[in-house]
Amino acid sequence: MIVDVHTHTPTHRDAVPEAERRVYENWRTDRPVTTTNSWADHAAAVAGADVAIVFNIAVDDPEAMTGLPYPPERTNDATAEFVAADPRRRIGFLSVNPLRDNVFEEVERCVELGLAGVKLGPNYQNFDPLEERALAFYAHCERHGLPILFHQGASPMRHAPLRYTYPLVTDEVALRFPELRIVMAHMGHPWGTETVVTIRKHPHVYADVSSIYLRPWVCYQSLLAAVEWGCAGKLLLGSDFPIADTGEAMAGLRRVNDILEGTKLPRVPAEAVERIIHADALGALGLEVPS
Ligand SMILES: [Zn+2]
Numbered sequence: 149m150i151v152d153v154h155t156h157t158p159t160h161r162d163a164v165p166e167a168e169r170r171v172y173e174n175w176r177t178d179r180p181v182t183t184t185n186s187w188a189d190h191a192a193a194v195a196g197a198d199v200a201i202v203f204n205i206a207v208d209d210p211e212a213m214t215g216l217p218y219p220p221e222r223t224n225d226a227t228a229e230f231v232a233a234d235p236r237r238r239i240g241f242l243s244v245n246p247l248r249d250n251v252f253e254e255v256e257r258c259v260e261l262g263l264a265g266v267k268l269g270p271n272y273q274n275f276d277p278l279e280e281r282a283l284a285f286y287a288h289c290e291r292h293g294l295p296i297l298f299h300q301g302a303s304p305m306r307h308a309p310l311r312y313t314y315p316l317v318t319d320e321v322a323l324r325f326p327e328l329r330i331v332m333a334h335m336g337h338p339w340g341t342e343t344v345v346t347i348r349k350h351p352h353v354y355a356d357v358s359s360i361y362l363r364p365w366v367c368y369q370s371l372l373a374a375v376e377w378g379c380a381g382k383l384l385l386g387s388d389f390p391i392a393d394t395g396e397a398m399a400g401l402r403r404v405n406d407i408l409e410g411t412k413l414p415r416v417p418a419e420a421v422e423r424i425i426h427a428d429a430l431g432a433l434g435l436e437v438p439s
Pocket residue numbers: 154156388
């Protein structure tokens with residue numbers, strides 16, 4: 149089974165009106181990225197996967213903080229509605245700002261809506277991931293078997309503090325909550341080695357490879373580090389739709405050794421790449437296969 153663990157909820161149910169279309173030049177170096185998209189756009193983009201994990205990020209000003217413009221009050225309902233439209237191929241994650249009041253009520257409401265995990269982007273949401281209330285929130289997720297996917301590493305959004313995305317901060321979280329299932333997004337790019345040493349030591353901490361193939365050297369270094377430290381089996385496939393689609397992500401990973409032509413540098417074994425693509429992500433995160 150192929151699981152794309154990292155896709156963002158489409159911003160629009162139907163075709164995007166021209167006036168609402170948003171395009172960013174600085175997300176990829178090879179082409180602009182359209183961050184507004186329809187349900188059909190998402191379905192087409194993840195056609196290469198059997199199951200996609202889908203989420204929004206709870207922020208007050210989505211355009212300034214994430215570039216993914218959706219009404220903040222619809223953060224979780226938009227995801228739940230989208231998942232309900234094709235529940236055999238989609239798993240939804242909720243998002244809340246752990247520093248807000250009533251977060252536990254919102255989590256309970258979302259779980260009733262069928263959302264099965266949590267997406268947090270402390271940099272986009274502007275909270276210190278080791279703050280007291282954040283820790284209380286992780287404890288709740290650990291107790292209720294809700295995996296958390298953390299944004300890690302770089303972001304082009306100016307107002308998003310990079311210090312909240314450093315992979316070694318996630319080591320601190322995992323030290324406190326050993327049973328919490330964690331996914332470190334983007335292998336913490338460009339801090340792939342820091343991510344690798346973190347997932348290596350914590351049994352329930354994983355990393356997704358979304359977007360990393362867009363920077364071939366970072367991708368090569370990060371995957372090779374995972375192989376050399378014996379934890380490539382903890383890497384999960386992700387596309388980061390709308391940045392890329394699942395097919396592109398798989399093809400990009402399979403090209404990881406292309407930059408080595410003419411060198412004697414060690415190769416990332418093809419089996420390691422296939423293992424990422426076919427990883428048992430749902431088993432790792434304690435999620436049920438959708439039916
Ligand atoms: Zn993302």
